[in-house]
Amino acid sequence: MTPEFVIGYARKAIELTLMISLPMLxxxxxxxxxxxxxxxxxxxxxxxxxxxxxxxxxFVALLIAFPWIMEKMTTFTREVFINIPNYIR
Incomplete structure (x- = not known):
């Protein structure tokens, strides 16, 4: 794993965190x-x-946005787990 790769995934994680917190904020x-x-x-x-x-x-915004938030989180997590073999090369 290169430093650029790790920084790229950290950036994706931060972007996802900001995106899923935006409705409540x-x-x-x-x-x-x-x-x-x-x-x-x-x-x-x-x-x-x-x-x-x-x-x-x-709380109401969280209830309304929860399905969208879960979809984004599961997509990101699935992408990370599926690509684990590619990361260890």
Whole structure:
């Protein structure tokens, strides 16, 4: 295995991690922004108010995106396992 090969697989793993975390992070960002705008408009500055809506929204996003996430993860894992003989050359 060459260093370029290892770096390439590490890059693929990092890209996959970012891609499968994007739906939850994006939903958390949007819900946090909406709650912050509502807090600013109503002048309610309770810090714990943002956590519950974000947690619920991120959980719902995870439930919706879970089949897609599992498909991406199993494809990547299957590709790694199938190509093990090619890696040890």
């Amino acid at each position: 994006l939903v958390g960002l949007i819900v946090g922004l909406v709650v912050s705008i509502i807090q600013a408009a109503t002048q309610v500055q309770e810090q714990t108010l943002t956590f519950v809506p974000k947690i619920i929204a991120m």
